[in-house]
Amino acid sequence: MARPRTKRRKPDPIKAWVKRLDRTRPGLVIYVLDQLSGFYDRPTWERRWDPTSELVLTILTQNSADTNAERAYLELRKAYPADGLPQVHSPGPGWGGTGLPDGATPDWLQVEQVPLEELIEVIRPGGLPVAKAKGIQAALRFIREQRGDHSLEFLGEMPALDARDWLTQIPGVGKKTASVMLLFCFGLPLMPVDRHVERVSRRVGLLPKETAHTDPHDVFLAMLRPDQMYEAHVNLIRHGRRVCHAQRPEHERCPLRDRCRFVNPKAI
Numbered sequence: 001m002a003r004p005r006t007k008r009r010k011p012d013p014i015k016a017w018v019k020r021l022d023r024t025r026p027g028l029v030i031y032v033l034d035q036l037s038g039f040y041d042r043p044t045w046e047r048r049w050d051p052t053s054e055l056v057l058t059i060l061t062q063n064s065a066d067t068n069a070e071r072a073y074l075e076l077r078k079a080y081p082a083d084g085l086p087q088v089h090s091p092g093p094g095w096g097g098t099g100l101p102d103g104a105t106p107d108w109l110q111v112e113q114v115p116l117e118e119l120i121e122v123i124r125p126g127g128l129p130v131a132k133a134k135g136i137q138a139a140l141r142f143i144r145e146q147r148g149d150h151s152l153e154f155l156g157e158m159p160a161l162d163a164r165d166w167l168t169q170i171p172g173v174g175k176k177t178a179s180v181m182l183l184f185c186f187g188l189p190l191m192p193v194d195r196h197v198e199r200v201s202r203r204v205g206l207l208p209k210e211t212a213h214t215d216p217h218d219v220f221l222a223m224l225r226p227d228q229m230y231e232a233h234v235n236l237i238r239h240g241r242r243v244c245h246a247q248r249p250e251h252e253r254c255p256l257r258d259r260c261r262f263v264n265p266k267a268i
Ligand code: SF4
Pocket: 200, 203, 204, 243, 244, 245, 249, 250, 251, 254, 255, 256, 257, 260, 261, 262, 263
């Protein structure tokens, strides 16, 4: 009697990619991390701002320079001052801005509840004020309605992926924004992938081609150890900003050149 056919499960494309990379280009992850930390340094994690400020700043940086996001944040602080302890304000590695002076966080209740048109004018120096003002108010409203106030400190007690899922319920907050906030505020093991990280990683060959339709965030979570994520994020961003530019990347002074598939498609 013929045995009933068992359906073969489709292999997970992300696990398959990580396995293949390990087999065909052994040690590539460690090579990239070591070369970059020799070229820049090995960054050590340090909290920058309180989590609500970090989230608002990350929204302000969307499609804008970090220095413009800082200007907009300072305008928020000036327009809606709050009494409170000065925030931690170290610019920290990986942040492209110049750093913020001492001062309290803005009064988030006022920021949430002022008329939209007013908020748009306040954050105009940051660029794309309409979308960002709407995004900031929607995020603050969501947090207050769910939690009773605007604090996000509770996320630091949650497992990393649960905390990311909580944040991505907020309209306009995707995996990248949520991962930035959780990595920088709490050191949770998540890997934010912005355009610099993605460009360098695809060129070197850490990530599959875009046509593979795999989310780079998920590939990195499967590829890196938790203790490698902060370093990988910070140094890949530095490298994308300073050497591996979108136009005219500086291959000749690049520490990854020997194993980069962009300059040698057969590189191991
Ligand atoms: S060798 Fe060139 S393309 Fe490759 S990572 Fe370096 S700068 Fe980028």
